[in-house]
Amino acid sequence: MSLSNVGSEQGSPLSGGFVDAVPEAQRAFHALMNALAQPGRCQPLKSLLAPEPLPGLLGTIGCTLLDHQTSVFLDEALQGGGQVGEWLIFQTGTVIADQRKDAGFAFIVDGERMRLADYGPGDQAYPDRSATLCVNVPSFAEGPRLSLEGPGIKGKMIIAPAGLPADFIDQWADNHALFPRGVDLFLTCEGEGVMGLPRSINIVQEG
Amino acid sequence: MSTILDLLDRPAIDDLARYNFAYLDEQTKRMIRRAILKAIAVPGYQVPFGSREMPMPYGWGTGGVQVTASILGADDVLKVIDQGADDTTNAVSIRKFFQHVAGVKTTTSTEEATVIQTRHRIPERALKAGQTIVFQVPIPEPLRFLEPRETETRAMHALEEYGLMHVKLYEDIARHGHIATTYAYPVKVAGRYVMDPSPTPKFDNPKMHMNPALQLYGAGREARIYAIPPYTEVVSLDFEDHPFAVNRFDRPCALCGAENVYLDEVVTDDAGGRMFVCSDTDNCEDRRAEGYVGEQTEAAESGLSGPREARS
Numbered sequence: 001m002s003l004s005n006v007g008s009e010q011g012s013p014l015s016g017g018f019v020d021a022v023p024e025a026q027r028a029f030h031a032l033m034n035a036l037a038q039p040g041r042c043q044p045l046k047s048l049l050a051p052e053p054l055p056g057l058l059g060t061i062g063c064t065l066l067d068h069q070t071s072v073f074l075d076e077a078l079q080g081g082g083q084v085g086e087w088l089i090f091q092t093g094t095v096i097a098d099q100r101k102d103a104g105f106a107f108i109v110d111g112e113r114m115r116l117a118d119y120g121p122g123d124q125a126y127p128d129r130s131a132t133l134c135v136n137v138p139s140f141a142e143g144p145r146l147s148l149e150g151p152g153i154k155g156k157m158i159i160a161p162a163g164l165p166a167d168f169i170d171q172w173a174d175n176h177a178l179f180p181r182g183v184d185l186f187l188t189c190e191g192e193g194v195m196g197l198p199r200s201i202n203i204v205q206e207g
Numbered sequence: 208m209s210t211i212l213d214l215l216d217r218p219a220i221d222d223l224a225r226y227n228f229a230y231l232d233e234q235t236k237r238m239i240r241r242a243i244l245k246a247i248a249v250p251g252y253q254v255p256f257g258s259r260e261m262p263m264p265y266g267w268g269t270g271g272v273q274v275t276a277s278i279l280g281a282d283d284v285l286k287v288i289d290q291g292a293d294d295t296t297n298a299v300s301i302r303k304f305f306q307h308v309a310g311v312k313t314t315t316s317t318e319e320a321t322v323i324q325t326r327h328r329i330p331e332r333a334l335k336a337g338q339t340i341v342f343q344v345p346i347p348e349p350l351r352f353l354e355p356r357e358t359e360t361r362a363m364h365a366l367e368e369y370g371l372m373h374v375k376l377y378e379d380i381a382r383h384g385h386i387a388t389t390y391a392y393p394v395k396v397a398g399r400y401v402m403d404p405s406p407t408p409k410f411d412n413p414k415m416h417m418n419p420a421l422q423l424y425g426a427g428r429e430a431r432i433y434a435i436p437p438y439t440e441v442v443s444l445d446f447e448d449h450p451f452a453v454n455r456f457d458r459p460c461a462l463c464g465a466e467n468v469y470l471d472e473v474v475t476d477d478a479g480g481r482m483f484v485c486s487d488t489d490n491c492e493d494r495r496a497e498g499y500v501g502e503q504t505e506a507a508e509s510g511l512s513g514p515r516e517a518r519s
Contacts, residue, residue, distance in 0.1 A: 022233065023280065025233065025236070026280045027280060029277075030278070032244065033278065033421075036247045036248060036436075037436045065237060065244075066237075067234055067238075125362060125365040126255075126361075127252060128245035128246075128249065128254045130245070151436045152436035152437055154417075154419075154437075179399070180249045184245075184248045198249075199249070200250060200397060
């Protein structure tokens, strides 16, 4: 019996995930690396079969970056029901964090209610010990227009993701002011891909 | 009598004993990939990582090799240079290593490459968006020779306390009348971190500024990874009255006639004969193919004094 047949019914922790882990993880990482190196520019990312309500693109990020050395916080919408936690644990070996501030990663589907300041910004001497927030949003084009400036961007970059908090600009200004501390964001959108917002960039309302 | 090599050639054994793609195991790659992401998010900051033993000695580019192995995909085209040259020992052995463990296509052309691993130069031909250049770094800490304690240099970076580095450059001026640092010339990245660009000749420092390519730095023995994203401000430290300047050469390349490129001095005989040729062999070969000539092109091609012959 081949492993891919085990628990193939939808919703089992054993189903989904990478089929050919080595090249798929490399391609996904390549997208994430470019997303962070070119903030605001959407990178193609293949969506994985993952249990509801975990968006497939967050599943891809999970299988690419998580393992037993990481911890991930799931927002309320992902905690309630379903087998998201079990799936991530089985697929990656990661630890599910109880507290936002302790987590190295956070998977968020209710982006409107997230607060960047709840997550660990790292240490002034070790700013790499900060959280990476992976937020699935409904659209990359229908939200308020934001203007990005900073490392990785030639001139200016305009984005319009929907599903972020109403005061996202202010929250981001506080996050950016902490530099070199601060959290980094990956925004995913089904059918689009992934976009990176590293703490190093400045975001203002456009127009 | 069968030898070990015969056994290795047998397909059954080959199926059993194989390296993972690009040598490193997936867990190691994930750890390095997470470090690379944080390095990009905090330009110029040295991210500690769990550096692995590689099948080559420290000093041979184990840091760069680990970074390259973690980013490399089957469709990448790899170029490896040692200083500017594609055909010196370090470059050849690392290129062979990746041909063997990853089976990727390799090239000597800067234009064609998607990933360029370097010790330590940046190619003369301008890099493009989408390319990644991976630097092999021996000592990543720019303050290390001024302050040997890691705890102290970490605090200095945290507090953005870089006065000591300016004192060092000032002492250069006091002693020599000018800033005598010619390689590993410290830079400030995105207005925050002072960074060691590895022992890159300072000639290449201006190429780091607003480069469209992603620059990744890996130090294997010191277990640090750092990065400069594309289009990032990189300023070489200097003083108003002693501004940063790159070294100029008083003659063009003896083989291709290129000016404003970095030249290597090559001793051609035991009677004081020497020539100055492009350090970037790919750039030099391209120019010669386009018909550019230098003052010793003819002699070199007729084999009378041939650094090219020695290299190929």
